[in-house]
Amino acid sequence: MQASRHDEAEQLFRQAQLMAPTDPAVYMFTGQFLLEASRPREAAESFVRAAHLAPADFEAVFNAATTLREVKELDRAELFYRQAVQLRPHVSFFLIIIISFSLEILSTFVFVRLDRT
DSSP: HHHHHHHHHHHHHHHHHHTTTTHHHHHHHHHHHHHHTTHHHHHHHHHHHHHHHHTTTHHHHHHHHHHHTTTTTTTHHHHHHHHHOOOHHTTOOOHHHHHHHHHHHHHHHHHHHHHHH
């Protein structure tokens, strides 16, 4: 994405946050945008905000945990992983972590493969 288009998109996400400050979807989309822009620390905080706004939303909580782990905020990540397990008790804590690590490894592999083509 060109820098000006990227800046424009970011402004739109910020405007959406001002217009709907209690809508967790706004922060989920903002987090995804920031993650794709290689800004994981900011993405983590956006996902954390979404998880606080929607504490019963597994995806919001899981995204917060995963991005916090990626930025090495392991204590905070663990709290969100534990919350995710409470939301889906049939999924074990360790399985959630394994899935998270597997997705990270898979995404790294996909990016490496894309760089080679």
